[in-house]
Amino acid sequence: MNLTRRQALITALSAAAVAGILPRSASAQSLEDAMAAFTGGAEASEGGIIITAPEIAENGNTVPVEVEAEGAARITIFAAGNPNPGVVTFAFGPLAAVSRASTRIRLAETQDVVVVAEMADGSYQMAAQEVKVTIGGCGG
Amino acid sequence: MISRREFLQASVAASAILGASGTGRWGRLAAQQRLMTQDDLLNMEAVGNVTLIHITDIHAQLKPIYFREPQINLGVGEVNGLPPHVTGADFLDLYNIQPGSPEAYALTYGDFEALAAQYGRLGGLDRAATVINHIRSERPGALLLDGGDTWQGSLTALRTNGGDMVRAMNALGVDAMTSHWEFTLGIDRVTEIVENELTFPFLGANIFDSMWDEPAYEPYRMFEQNGVNIAVIGQAFPYMPIANPGWMFPDLSFGIREARVAEMVEEVRGAGAEVVVLLSHNGFDVDRKLASRVPGIDVILTGHTHDALPEPVIVGNTLVIATGSHGKFVSRLDLDVRDGGVQGYGYRLIPIFSDVITPDADMAALIDAERAPYEAELGEVLGQTANTLYRRGNFNGTWDDLLCQAMLEERDADIALSPGFRWGTSVPAGQDITKEDLFSATAMSYPNCYRTEMTGEFLHVIMEDVADNLFNTDPYYQQGGDMVRVGGMGYRIDISQPQGSRISDMTLLRTGELIDPATTYTVAGWASVNEGTEGPPIWEVAEAYIRRMGTVDIPPNQSVIVTGG
Numbered sequence: 001m002n003l004t005r006r007q008a009l010i011t012a013l014s015a016a017a018v019a020g021i022l023p024r025s026a027s028a029q030s031l032e033d034a035m036a037a038f039t040g041g042a043e044a045s046e047g048g049i050i051i052t053a054p055e056i057a058e059n060g061n062t063v064p065v066e067v068e069a070e071g072a073a074r075i076t077i078f079a080a081g082n083p084n085p086g087v088v089t090f091a092f093g094p095l096a097a098v099s100r101a102s103t104r105i106r107l108a109e110t111q112d113v114v115v116v117a118e119m120a121d122g123s124y125q126m127a128a129q130e131v132k133v134t135i136g137g138c139g140g
Numbered sequence: 141m142i143s144r145r146e147f148l149q150a151s152v153a154a155s156a157i158l159g160a161s162g163t164g165r166w167g168r169l170a171a172q173q174r175l176m177t178q179d180d181l182l183n184m185e186a187v188g189n190v191t192l193i194h195i196t197d198i199h200a201q202l203k204p205i206y207f208r209e210p211q212i213n214l215g216v217g218e219v220n221g222l223p224p225h226v227t228g229a230d231f232l233d234l235y236n237i238q239p240g241s242p243e244a245y246a247l248t249y250g251d252f253e254a255l256a257a258q259y260g261r262l263g264g265l266d267r268a269a270t271v272i273n274h275i276r277s278e279r280p281g282a283l284l285l286d287g288g289d290t291w292q293g294s295l296t297a298l299r300t301n302g303g304d305m306v307r308a309m310n311a312l313g314v315d316a317m318t319s320h321w322e323f324t325l326g327i328d329r330v331t332e333i334v335e336n337e338l339t340f341p342f343l344g345a346n347i348f349d350s351m352w353d354e355p356a357y358e359p360y361r362m363f364e365q366n367g368v369n370i371a372v373i374g375q376a377f378p379y380m381p382i383a384n385p386g387w388m389f390p391d392l393s394f395g396i397r398e399a400r401v402a403e404m405v406e407e408v409r410g411a412g413a414e415v416v417v418l419l420s421h422n423g424f425d426v427d428r429k430l431a432s433r434v435p436g437i438d439v440i441l442t443g444h445t446h447d448a449l450p451e452p453v454i455v456g457n458t459l460v461i462a463t464g465s466h467g468k469f470v471s472r473l474d475l476d477v478r479d480g481g482v483q484g485y486g487y488r489l490i491p492i493f494s495d496v497i498t499p500d501a502d503m504a505a506l507i508d509a510e511r512a513p514y515e516a517e518l519g520e521v522l523g524q525t526a527n528t529l530y531r532r533g534n535f536n537g538t539w540d541d542l543l544c545q546a547m548l549e550e551r552d553a554d555i556a557l558s559p560g561f562r563w564g565t566s567v568p569a570g571q572d573i574t575k576e577d578l579f580s581a582t583a584m585s586y587p588n589c590y591r592t593e594m595t596g597e598f599l600h601v602i603m604e605d606v607a608d609n610l611f612n613t614d615p616y617y618q619q620g621g622d623m624v625r626v627g628g629m630g631y632r633i634d635i636s637q638p639q640g641s642r643i644s645d646m647t648l649l650r651t652g653e654l655i656d657p658a659t660t661y662t663v664a665g666w667a668s669v670n671e672g673t674e675g676p677p678i679w680e681v682a683e684a685y686i687r688r689m690g691t692v693d694i695p696p697n698q699s700v701i702v703t704g705g
Binding site for chain 1: 350353379381382386393394395396399601602605606608609612614616617619639
């Protein structure tokens with residue numbers, strides 16, 4: 001599978017019935033609160049999600065992240081270290097061939113990108129990957 | 141013949157069984173205290189039907205050089221104490237190499253001055269050409285693969301924008317290369333070379349267009365040797381826009397992209413590859429981890445971290461080959477490929493002892509012609525050095541101590557920072573420092589020596605950030621350089637701690653006082669990745685200092701205290 005960016009955009013458009021940006025609350029919210037708001041307080045089990053993101057961000061202002069969770073109805077990306085952790089929720093309708101979407105997010109500092117998926121049966125899966133935001137300049 | 145199963149089980153320490161395939165020659169030759177002959181260096185019992193020749197991280201060194209291997213090269217987490225994180229006497233014990241032997245000189249730092257006087261310089265592309273041509277005469281169709289960091293690192297490469305190296309590597313008959321410092325020539329020059337000058341493929345499966353996230357370079361090339369289909373996948377340095385100035389190649393994105401590597405392996409296997417080679421500039425620990433996670437790679441020809449190992453490190457079903465740097469070594473890897481897979485191998489890391497290998501006449505003439513316009517400049521004597529100047533080592537080296545001292549004095553700074561590069565040749569104690577020597581330690585495209593103000597708090601953030609690039613326990617989060625070198629300031633580092641907790645007791649050496657987080661200090665440094673950095677090139681700063689000193693005497697650096705290793 002070698003999705004080009006253009007193909008990915010088309011895929012996302014056709015697959016995602018609704019792709020809404022989460023509303024930003026006036027005050028900072030904890031990751032736990034944000035996740036609980038998405039899951040309604042239900043526990044999420046580990047696994048079932050593929051996160052494709054750089055280990056070290058080339059530019060913390062625009063970090064490419066792709067998420068995929070087979071059979072997911074909704075997928076939310078959280079940036080654990082940002083003032084407002086909720087970044088985006090992708091919703092996939094019954095006609096979606098794959099539950100996969102990609103976007104670019106801003107990361108203020110080194111942190112975990114946490115992804116939670118709501119499955120068709122109402123259960124929740126989660127996964128996390130650390131993305132490092134570095135000053136850089138001394139490799140060689 | 142070693143069976144596939146046996147060779148997969150062989151560990152690096154079990155050198156006895158590897159003797160059957162040529163590696164044991166190290167042990168036999170190591171018993172000799174004289175320089176071996178050209179025949180000794182070239183002899184290898186041929187194995188199988190495929191031969192790969194690897195050279196990497198030449199850093200534009202056309203001529204033989206001195207290069208002192210590191211004294212300190214620490215590994216953290218799972219790789220603590222594993223090659224290549226083994227140095228000095230431990231390295232000699234591990235590989236059964238006699239102290240004081242030519243191999244000990246080539247591979248370790250011990251007795252460097254005495255052995256340098258005895259065994260001379262290593263490398264030189266004209267000598268490498270002799271070795272490569274010999275292997276090709278024995279093994280027609282052998283593939284020559286260059287791991288990159290080829291077009292940068294010398295005065296002549298700087299003056300010709302990498303042109304001298306491109307012409308030399310074309311003449312050497314390279315079959316494919318990958319890249320890192322190449323991109324510091326700027327994207328326009330890279331494009332010009334790749335499209336118009338290079339006579340072989342420039343591979344990089346992990347280089348993407350940053351706007352559309354589409355592959356920007358040819359990811360792999362299929363070759364055929366003795367009827368065997370071989371795929372060579374290129375993997376450029378993953379952290380190019382982070383460790384080097386991204387503004388010089390603004391439309392490119394890199395990264396390890398493990399899934400992409402796996403996808404390429406599947407693709408080439410599907411296309412009939414019986415041998416899959418990853419020509420990599422990931423760095424050793426990254427490649428070791430990659431080998432453990434991506435199935436189907438037979439050989440990783442690794443680069444970037446400048447390690448030279450006399451035997452492959454075997455990870456699962458993958459041979460990881462580390463060929464050193466600066467043209468000191470050429471690797472020959474023979475593979476026995478039958479029934480659709482690799483059944484056995486023979487390996488030799490060939491040290492290029494310049495005094496006993498006859499230069500190839502054509503390559504020697506090419507090198508002379510490339511250097512002729514710059515000969516007077518190259519040979520200009522700037523001063524002498526009382527102690528050996530070298531760079532490699534996790535925390536400091538005398539070359540960077542010299543550069544830091546030059547910056548402190550010539551730029552009137554409290555603290556000086558010199559990047560933890562791993563390239564740069566050595567100057568043995570008592571010798572002249574020529575302009576060529578200085579440029580071999582500094583020649584690059586963003587050399588400006590800045591002078592700025594930083595708070596103690598920000599200095600601490602920088603030190604912690606760089607330390608994590610080196611000592612993060614997950615290799616995928618390492619960038620592969622050494623620790624930033626510091627002048628005018630001492631510190632303590634506990635490498636076993638997480639980021640934010642490694643660096644303590646930062647001390648201004650001039651006063652002996654602890655660095656105050658709120659106080660502002662004058663800091664000089666070079667090789668900033670920021671666009672528009674102002675200041676004279678570092679080689680002008682260093683030249684002024686060396687000329688003023690006459691004889692440079694850099695004492696051993698006692699101002700970094702390391703624990704947790």
